Every structure is written in C-alpha cells, then in structure tokens.
Amino acid sequence: MRKVAFYTLGCRVNTYETEAMAEKFIKNGYEVVDFDDFADVYVINTCTVTNVGDRKSRQMLRRAKKKNKDAVVVAVGCYAQVAPDEVEKIEDVDIIIGTKDKGKIVEFVEEFLKNKKKIKHVENVMSIREFEELEIDEYQDKTRAFLKIQDGCDKFCSYCLIPYARGPVRSRDPENILTEVKKLAENGYKEVILSGIHVASYGKDLKGIDLIDIIDMVSKIDGIERIRIGSVDPTFFTERSIERLKSITKFCHHFHLSLQSGCDETLKRMNRHYTTSDYRQIVNNLRDAFDDVSITTDIIVGFPGETEEEFEKTYQFLKEIRLAKMHIFKYSPRKGTKAASFKEQVPEFIKEERSKRLIELDKILETEFIEKHVGKVMDVLFEEYSDGYYWGYTKNYIRVGVASEKDLSGQILDVKIIDNRENKAIGVLKEVK
Incomplete structure (x- = not known):
C-alpha cells in the first residue's frame, strides 16, 4: 500500500x-x-x-x-x-x-x-466562477469539523495577495452544505465551523441567501449542537444581522473581527472599508446583544507609513475596547500588492518593538477576559487529553482543562471555572448534560 x-x-x-x-x-x-x-x-x-x-x-x-x-x-x-x-x-x-x-x-x-x-x-483563478466541491465523509478530528462554504475575496486590501491567490467570491450550494452537515451529525460530530476565504461574502453570488440564512439552516439539523464561523469582516455585523443571530441558539458567541489597525489613517491606506468608530460601535452592539460574547482580532504592526503617533492610536484604541484575544502580525511586503510599493516602509526593529508592546497588552487583556469567567458554569466540548487534563472549549471559545479519570472526549459537559493558570482556564465537572 x-x-x-x-x-x-x-x-x-x-x-x-x-x-x-x-x-x-x-x-x-x-x-x-x-x-x-x-x-x-x-x-x-x-x-x-x-x-x-x-x-x-x-x-x-x-x-x-x-x-x-x-x-x-x-x-x-x-x-x-x-x-x-x-x-x-x-x-x-x-x-x-x-x-x-x-x-x-x-x-x-x-x-x-x-x-x-x-x-x-x-x-488563472480570476476567471473562475464556480465553487469547487471537496466533500469530506470522514474527519480525523472527532469532535468538531471545519466546513468550507465559500472561496475567493473581492476586497483587495492593499497589503493582501489572497484575492489573486483565490480569485472572486464563490459560494457553495446550500443543499451540498446541508447534506455534508447531516452526514457529520450522523457520524457523531457536535460542532461545525463554517469557514471561507471571506466567509461574510457567502451568498453574494447566489440568489436570496446570505451567511445568516445558512447558519440558521444548519442549526435545524439534529445532532449539531454548536455552530461557529471563521474570521468575519466587521462590517457584516449590522444591527439587523446581530438581531437575526440572537435567535439562533446553537450559534456560538465568539466573533473574530479582523481590525488590522486602530488608526483611521492607517486603515485608509490599507483599503479597509470601516473606521475605528465603526468598529467600536460594532463591538458595543455585539456586547449588548450577547452577555458572554468573546471578540478576538488580528492586528498588523509596521504597515508602510505607520508613524509612532499612528501606532500609539492603535495601542490606545485596543487598550480601550479590551478584546478577548489579539493575534499580532508584523507587516510583510507582498510583491504584487499596492502596499509593497508604498514609500515609508517601517524598519524591522521598529516592527519588532511595536509587536512586543501589543503582545504584552494582549496577555493582560486575555487574562482579564478569562478571569471574568471564574466562578461561572459553562458548557465545554472536550476534544483532547494532555498534561493530566481533558481540554475543550466553551461556546465563547475559552480553552478549559478538567482533571478526570473518565474519558471526556467528544462530550459537552457543564463545567465550573475555578481558576486561571497562565491563561489556561481550569474547571471542575458539574453534571452530564
């Protein structure tokens, strides 16, 4: 063989x-x-x-x-x-x-x-208009499954090569999505993560359907208990879309909203289609709608032309809105993008300094977010065993470890969070659901 x-x-x-x-x-x-x-x-x-x-x-x-x-x-x-x-x-x-x-x-x-x-x-991917079906019958991970429902991107951020690598927006046929999810449910999967290159664009090339419609359809499939979505463009979350999501009980209250910069001047050069004021309002609306919401983000430091003053605006903005987790990236020039030809490229040592400052801030904010949940009882879907604990995630994406002699893998259980050890939540079992 x-x-x-x-x-x-x-x-x-x-x-x-x-x-x-x-x-x-x-x-x-x-x-x-x-x-x-x-x-x-x-x-x-x-x-x-x-x-x-x-x-x-x-x-x-x-x-x-x-x-x-x-x-x-x-x-x-x-x-x-x-x-x-x-x-x-x-x-x-x-x-x-x-x-x-x-x-x-x-x-x-x-x-x-x-x-x-x-x-x-x-x-030439720019001429592709059809979604390529790559159905999966049997996943390696037995607790949750990634499901690709969309491909391509037409946003053309000035730093990004992905539209050239993936081509225009293509959405997967909803019937094919539901067929695959039913199969996953029959095989014991409890959670699906709906993913795409620009998942918020799902349905843009179809008639009468959008991302929330497909989330709602998936939620009606027996056996599926949790639905997550991948990274989403912040502008997708209008008051109406948030209101619609509130009625879908299986939807997990974790939103990864890529910010990239907390400075309006930098966002404009990046060709991001929102301001920090827009982003703040979206975060506030999500927090008002979901009590236990977790909001995470991506940040690029050292984008061409980012002055010390612009970086300071980003730092202060992030300090103020206090997100649950931030992924920090140093700007990397990509040949073929507009930003690669921008003047005022930021030296590597400055990128490194700025990255370190934001990583330190991220540790503080993540600790703060986890500690707010100490004492609460939360659902945890257990995935793996390591270092003496079974580990899994809450619906709002806090990783929790529980010491147990029984195999907890693949189960959703009530867990009381009792401690935070170096940004690893530790809990004790309450009762089997």
Whole structure:
C-alpha cells in the first residue's frame, strides 16, 4: 500500500482542503501517515499570507525529499498559485497545483508516476466562477469539523495577495452544505465551523441567501449542537444581522473581527472599508446583544507609513475596547500588492518593538477576559487529553482543562471555572448534560 503524508500551512480553509485531499487518497487505496514518517507522496498545502508563509512553504517542500529521495513531492495551494515559477525552481518539487482542481490531486500523482514528467497545473483563478466541491465523509478530528462554504475575496486590501491567490467570491450550494452537515451529525460530530476565504461574502453570488440564512439552516439539523464561523469582516455585523443571530441558539458567541489597525489613517491606506468608530460601535452592539460574547482580532504592526503617533492610536484604541484575544502580525511586503510599493516602509526593529508592546497588552487583556469567567458554569466540548487534563472549549471559545479519570472526549459537559493558570482556564465537572 502506498503512503501519503500532508503538511498544512495557513488558514482553516487549507485545513479543510487538506482533509478533503487526504480522503481522495484514502479512497484510492493510499494510507495517510505523519509528515515526519517515510511516505511515497508528500503534499504540502502552501500559504502566502506573509513572507513567513512563503518561506515555511519552501522549507517543507525541500524537507519532504529528505525523508524519501524517491517520493513524489506536491506543492499545492496559495503560494503555488501566486508564485508557480518560484516553486518550479525548487528541484525537489514534482507537481505544482494552484488553488483550483485540488480534487484531482490523485490523478496528477498517478500521471506523474506513469510519465515521470514534472506537472505544473496553475490556472488563472480570476476567471473562475464556480465553487469547487471537496466533500469530506470522514474527519480525523472527532469532535468538531471545519466546513468550507465559500472561496475567493473581492476586497483587495492593499497589503493582501489572497484575492489573486483565490480569485472572486464563490459560494457553495446550500443543499451540498446541508447534506455534508447531516452526514457529520450522523457520524457523531457536535460542532461545525463554517469557514471561507471571506466567509461574510457567502451568498453574494447566489440568489436570496446570505451567511445568516445558512447558519440558521444548519442549526435545524439534529445532532449539531454548536455552530461557529471563521474570521468575519466587521462590517457584516449590522444591527439587523446581530438581531437575526440572537435567535439562533446553537450559534456560538465568539466573533473574530479582523481590525488590522486602530488608526483611521492607517486603515485608509490599507483599503479597509470601516473606521475605528465603526468598529467600536460594532463591538458595543455585539456586547449588548450577547452577555458572554468573546471578540478576538488580528492586528498588523509596521504597515508602510505607520508613524509612532499612528501606532500609539492603535495601542490606545485596543487598550480601550479590551478584546478577548489579539493575534499580532508584523507587516510583510507582498510583491504584487499596492502596499509593497508604498514609500515609508517601517524598519524591522521598529516592527519588532511595536509587536512586543501589543503582545504584552494582549496577555493582560486575555487574562482579564478569562478571569471574568471564574466562578461561572459553562458548557465545554472536550476534544483532547494532555498534561493530566481533558481540554475543550466553551461556546465563547475559552480553552478549559478538567482533571478526570473518565474519558471526556467528544462530550459537552457543564463545567465550573475555578481558576486561571497562565491563561489556561481550569474547571471542575458539574453534571452530564
């Protein structure tokens, strides 16, 4: 039996697509093994959001051949899409597939094994209008499942390559989504995470349906007890959309609203279509609507032209709105984006200083958020065991550990939060639901 190994970089959509590709191989008689093991085929699902993503993609592509010099090495995904010529120069790579036709990956591998000729399959994604179905029957994770419902982005933020890597907005047919969710529920999954490249755009290319409609439809499927959504454009959350979400009891009150900067001048250069005042209002509206809401975000430091004064505005804004968690990224110039040609690029040492300041602030805010929940009883969906505890997440995405002699994996249980240890919530079981 041939063996195949995968390495996934980047977002939840990539995670979903890797699962789907793995299933294609399994159905064709392959065994999936760990990436560090000996395999006949190594698939690296690449990322190009940052220079770090590019570099890590190249590293993993080179590492694969060291495990087995005769292995077939496949570069697939966003980095392969936007820089196919760069990837082609890596001698160890045998097959290059962009962001289209991942579902044909086994066919490409079989073709290579037959002809021993390098394959480069990278199409112009800007002309794609159809959502590529990559259905998954059997997930590796048995508690919650990522579900890709949307692809593409048409926002063209000045720092971002993703619209060029993924193409225009395409939404998955709602019937196909519901069919897959029903299958997941039948197989014991309790939580689904609806993901996309710009998931708020779901339905934009369909008639009479949007993201909240599909959340509502999924919520009516028996067996599914929790629904989450991936990162969402803040402007999606109007008063009307928030009001509609309030009526969906299975919806988890965790919102990842990418801010990117807390300074209006910087946001304008980024081509983000909101102001800090807009963002603050959206955060306040969500907090008014959901008592236990958790709001997390992404921040870019050192964007071209970001002065000390602009950074200070971001710092103070974040200090004031006090979000539950922040993911801090240092700006990375991406060739082909507008921001790469902007003057006043910020030196690396300044990016590093600003990043450290925000990481310190994030630790304070995360501690504050978790400690607000000490003493409360909350639902936890348990996923894994490590370091003497079963770990899982509350509906508002606090990671909680419980010491138990019984296997809690896959169960949703009432847990009383009793402590916060270095931003890890610790709880005790109350009763089985």
